[in-house]
Amino acid sequence: MTESFTSLFVADNKETCQQQYKFICIISNMKEEFSTYRGRLNWALKKAGMSQTDLAKLCGLKPQAVQYLCDQKNNAQGSIHNAKFAHHLKVSALWLEANMGEPLTEDRLKEVEKELEKTKEDLNKTIDTVRSWGVEDINSVDVELSEIFSSAYKVRVEDRPHVTKIVKTFIRKPRKAEG
Incomplete structure (x- = not known):
């Protein structure tokens, strides 16, 4: 997953990502703490x-x-x-x-698995939505475009056809050469 796509996902699922990141950080410190x-x-x-x-x-x-x-x-x-x-x-x-x-009881492990499954479902919905806006190669999404996507999610569903036009215009825009 590229950094720009990750930033798109994080922007739209900030709370979930923060929770998962905390869980990952906790796991990485387990050896010493445990x-x-x-x-x-x-x-x-x-x-x-x-x-x-x-x-x-x-x-x-x-x-x-x-x-x-x-x-x-x-x-x-x-x-x-x-x-x-x-x-x-x-x-x-x-x-x-x-x-x-x-460390976690069976009940808590099931809760964590459900949270991770929901995160996966949310990610797949995000990917489907981005693809519906004309972006086929998700890995090509840069930070600027991910910010447009993030803003688009705040737009009412009935107004989203306008967002599709903006995204398609942005995608066709010539990019500065990287280097």
Whole structure:
């Protein structure tokens, strides 16, 4: 996928792309974060959008108990409350305790798969729409044209025939030689 086409997709699916990018960034940092109980617990809290105090309240604990487990200087190896933590954070208890298996529970994995499938469907719709405007080679879309496409999506559907004319005019416009 070229950079210009990616920018078109990101412009039209900004929120979805930001979510997926965050997920990818999280996965890329897993190795370091997942090597300790503290790292896994902090990652799960962040992923769940939950504070240490929130988790403590849900588990019937004092906030200091969770704070202790999350503090690097304490080097906590686990907790007798691990199953409760995993339940409320929607992660695998085995993963949280021992870094074995996948971090996400089966339900969360299904949610992520659905989100990715929706992103794929949105991308295919975007490609179909761009092709309907006369662009056959999607890889030839540059940043300037992708900005036109992005603006076109904000136009009411009944006014889009005018957009098709603009896009076709732009495509026929002679380009400056790159070099």
